[in-house]
Amino acid sequence: MDITQLSTQLNQTLNTLRYGEQPAELYEPIRYIMSLGGKRIRPLLVLLAAKMYDDDVENVLLPAAAVEVFHNFTLMHDDIMDKAPLRRGNPTVHEKWDANTAILSGDVMLVRAYEMMLGIAPDKLGKVLQLFSKTAAEVCEGQQLDMNFERRQQVSIEEYIQMITLKTAVLLGFSLELGAILQGAPxxxxxxxxxxxxxxxxxxxxxxxxxxxxxxxxxxxxxxxxxxxxxxxxxxxxxxxxxxxxxxxxxxxxxxxxxxxxxxxxxxxxxxxxxxxxxxxxxxxxxxxxxxxxxxxxxxxxxxxxxxxxxxxxxxxxxxxxxx
Amino acid sequence: MDITQLSTQLNQTLNTLRYGEQPAELYEPIRYIMSLGGKRIRPLLVLLAAKMYDDDVENVLLPAAAVEVFHNFTLMHDDIMDKAPLRRGNPTVHEKWDANTAILSGDVMLVRAYEMMLGIAPDKLGKVLQLFSKTAAEVCEGQQLDMNFERRQQVSIEEYIQMITLKTAVLLGFSLELGAILQGAPxxxxxxxxxxxxxxxxxxxxxxxxxxxxxxxxxxxxxxxxxxxxxxxxxxxxxxxxxxxxxxxxxxxxxxxxxxxxxxxxxxxxxxxxxxxxxxxxxxxxxxxxxxxxxxxxxxxxxxxxxxxxxxxxxxxxxxxxxx
Structure with missing residues (x-):
């Protein structure tokens, strides 16, 4: 299986996404953060898991892209909270525009991520969205723990592992699970x-x-x-x-x-x-x-x-x- | 039909909602803003529209509550953007805690609102979530327009009507539509x-x-x-x-x-x-x-x-x- 080819397909899908037009202040930051690239590792995992069960992954492209949009939503909001000036070598959204813009554009990204899942077959949609929502809440919990730990004196190794599990790992896990479920895996x-x-x-x-x-x-x-x-x-x-x-x-x-x-x-x-x-x-x-x-x-x-x-x-x- | 009785049913549902426990910093603000009350007009509209078609609205209570959770998510984030000190006579979340808390708790509220819709019958779920997502994006567009108008010299009456339509009206419209759809209305x-x-x-x-x-x-x-x-x-x-x-x-x-x-x-x-x-x-x-x-x-x-x-x-x- 050729990862390069899958990446190309994925990037085509990501490039054709339409988040909205007006007001431009709301949608321009979404196009901006999505244009900054990155490894696109999460949607790639969705596709690779899907490919294990069916070579035709056409139906998986949009849900895979949804995961990437969700991931970039978390980056946009995390960058505000962490006061990060740069993202992938470029100004963060709240720096280039302002915090309000980053809050509201991020909100719409989360909505669009859900929306992009809605083409999933009705018999699978409820289950997928349940897992997606659980994962999304966990990612927020992880970010909250990360912020809490900065202010705390004592953090145990166990707590740290739990934090990175929630903040980073569960979305990778969900990506693979999503690809498998969409192709009817056991x-x-x-x-x-x-x-x-x-x-x-x-x-x-x-x-x-x-x-x-x-x-x-x-x-x-x-x-x-x-x-x-x-x-x-x-x-x-x-x-x-x-x-x-x-x-x-x-x-x-x-x-x-x-x-x-x-x-x-x-x-x-x-x-x-x-x-x-x-x-x-x-x-x-x-x-x-x-x-x-x-x-x-x-x-x-x-x-x-x-x-x-x-x-x-x-x-x-x-x-x-x-x-x- | 007795509105008071419907309100009671609705408040019971809202009071039994569990948003999450740990980390407390993430979930306490959700319980706080939901406890501030308000007229609960949107979920009431869901129930009233549903009652037009079927007296049994048991299956509509949770989606109705979801609309109220979504509405309070928008309030939590709008209050940050508007730098509002008070909400219903009480300190806003970003005042009582801080802006980061209000951003992240709001994000989880949006996720929970979607999650609360997932009990909807599979044959209706996709359609409902499509309309919900469209409405949610429109509410964000309305908030963005409202902020834009503050900085602009000239705003036409037509633009103003469009802004309040998006920011306020469409969620009322969706509430009624939701109640009707859930009860199988034409x-x-x-x-x-x-x-x-x-x-x-x-x-x-x-x-x-x-x-x-x-x-x-x-x-x-x-x-x-x-x-x-x-x-x-x-x-x-x-x-x-x-x-x-x-x-x-x-x-x-x-x-x-x-x-x-x-x-x-x-x-x-x-x-x-x-x-x-x-x-x-x-x-x-x-x-x-x-x-x-x-x-x-x-x-x-x-x-x-x-x-x-x-x-x-x-x-x-x-x-x-x-x-x-």
Whole structure:
């Protein structure tokens, strides 16, 4: 199966979407954020799951695009809440326009996402929208937890995993489940694909945390240590806080809230040194591996010929930048 | 038909709704805004339209409640955009908590509103959600137009009517249409009830504009002249601007943007005097009457026995505070 070809089909669908025209202030930001691109990983997962059951995915294109519109709605609103100036290297909607515009345009995007699901066959529509709504609420819960954690002193690893599960993973899981359901897959397959997606999502987010500290700067495309500089409670930081001795804890606490640009490099080095002492890199890699193995277990349990799983398996490996 | 009894049934349904529990920061604001009450006019219209076709409205209660949840979602987000400090005499969500909370809780409310529609029979679900989504997008368009008009110098009467149609009227129309569709009413009846609701909605909003200037202060419950003091482009103001001679126009422009509390009374008197000279009250009453007559025409066209229309007719008269 050719991912490039699926991507082309998907982009054609995304490019022909009509969100509305007037008032322009409402619809222009939607076209803007959707034009910023991105990996389109969620709708691609919808299509890949669908392809496992039927090569004809024509009926799945619009629901797949709906997931991408929903995802971009969450980005538009999250960017307001996080006061993010940039999205994919471009000004965020609330920066380019204003917060009110981003609120209202986002609202319409959520409505359009639902609307784009309405071509689904009547016998499947209720079930799909139930799962979509559950997922949508969970994504909001994840964003709320993320904001709560910023203000809290103590966050457990377990709470952190729950937060990234809700904020990031469940939408990946839903994407795969959606593709399976639309092609009439057995319930147990749809559920295993959902679990596969959830676990890949968690592994992917942990990997994101890891790369922020240990990634190749040129390859990663972000400033190394950005999470450390902004005192983000990542998996690495929370693990370090749990395991630090008094001296290491003191080092972490001493650097907390120090945002001076002059000492930025020193801060990253000091915290990374603590991580190194505590073997945080290895521990994080083990966790990533744990969730990735969980994902593979669920993919294995899906009742289709192994060759039909190859593309999705390959994509997961690619997302993890792994060979096997 | 007993409206009080329907209201009781409706309030029972609204009181048993479960929006979610954790994180509390996400769900508490939803319970808060829903507890502030209000006339619950939209879900009541759903039930009344449904009752025209079947006395058993059990299956309509949850979709009716969904419309109220949707309406309160729009209030929560509009209040952020309008920087409103109070809602029904209580602090708005973004004041009591903060803007981020109001954004995210509102998002979940929109999701829950859709979710509450999902019990609708499969053969009707797609159609209902199509109309609901169309209406939801229109309400956002109306809010955007309202915000645009604040910044614009010139707004035509026609544009104003379009704005209030989208922002306020279409949700009333949809409410009636929803009740009819759920009880298997003929398409033409559903459409006439929709038109009835839209027109009542426009008339109701124009009456709101009128009462702000010419209302009985004690009865109306708001400060008389509030729209004048905030330079709101109401139907009265836009009509006056269109018809004013040079001197009257100068009076209006002289007072514009003057927000000094000391001269508030003088401002209201001066603008009201221009309205009086131009016979704006009478003209507004004529417009209200025009839309109300349109509404009644559509109600008449509905193919049910006249006694089945009595309650809805009575409620419309009551909303207009009219005898016939």
């Amino acid at each position: 319930d147990s397959d749809a559920e295993h694909l959902k679990q596969f997606g959830d676990n890949v999502g968690i592994a992917f987010q942990l990997r994101d945390d890891l790369l922020d500290v240990y990634g190749d700067k040129d390859k990663f495309g972000k400033q190394v240590g950005g999470d450390i500089l902004s005192d983000k409670k990542t998996f690495l930081m929370l693990t370090a806080l749990e395991q630090a001795n008094n001296e290491q804890l003191q080092t972490i606490l001493d650097w907390r809230d120090k945002t001076d640009a002059d000492t930025a490099e020193e801060k990253v080095q000091a915290i990374t040194a603590v991580y190194d002492q505590l073997n945080i890199r290895k521990q994080t890699e083990q966790q990533i591996d744990y969730y990735f193995q969980q994902a593979l277990y669920h993919l294995e349990a899906v009742q289709v010929p192994i060759e039909r799983k190859a593309t999705i398996h390959g994509l997961a490996l690619q997302l993890m930048e792994r060979d096997s | 398409d033409s009846d559903a459409e006439h009830l929709k038109q009835f609701g839209d027109n009542v909605g426009i008339a109701f909003q124009l009456r709101d504009d009128l009462l702000d200037v010419y209302g009985d202060k004690d009865k109306f419950g708001k400060q008389v002249g509030g729209d004048i003091l905030s330079d709101k482009k109401t139907f009265l103001m836009l009509t006056a601007l269109e018809q004013a001679n040079n001197e009257q126009l100068q009076t209006i422009l002289d007072w514009r943007d003057k927000t000094d509390a000391d001269t508030a009374e003088e401002k209201v008197q001066a603008i009201t005097a221009v309205y009086d000279q131009l016979n704006i009250r009478k003209q507004t009453e004529q417009q209200i009457d025009y839309y109300f007559q349109q509404a009644l025409y559509h109600l008449e066209a509905v193919q049910v026995p006249i006694e089945r229309k009595a309650t809805i007719h009575g409620l419309a008269l009551q909303l207009m505070e009219r005898d016939s």
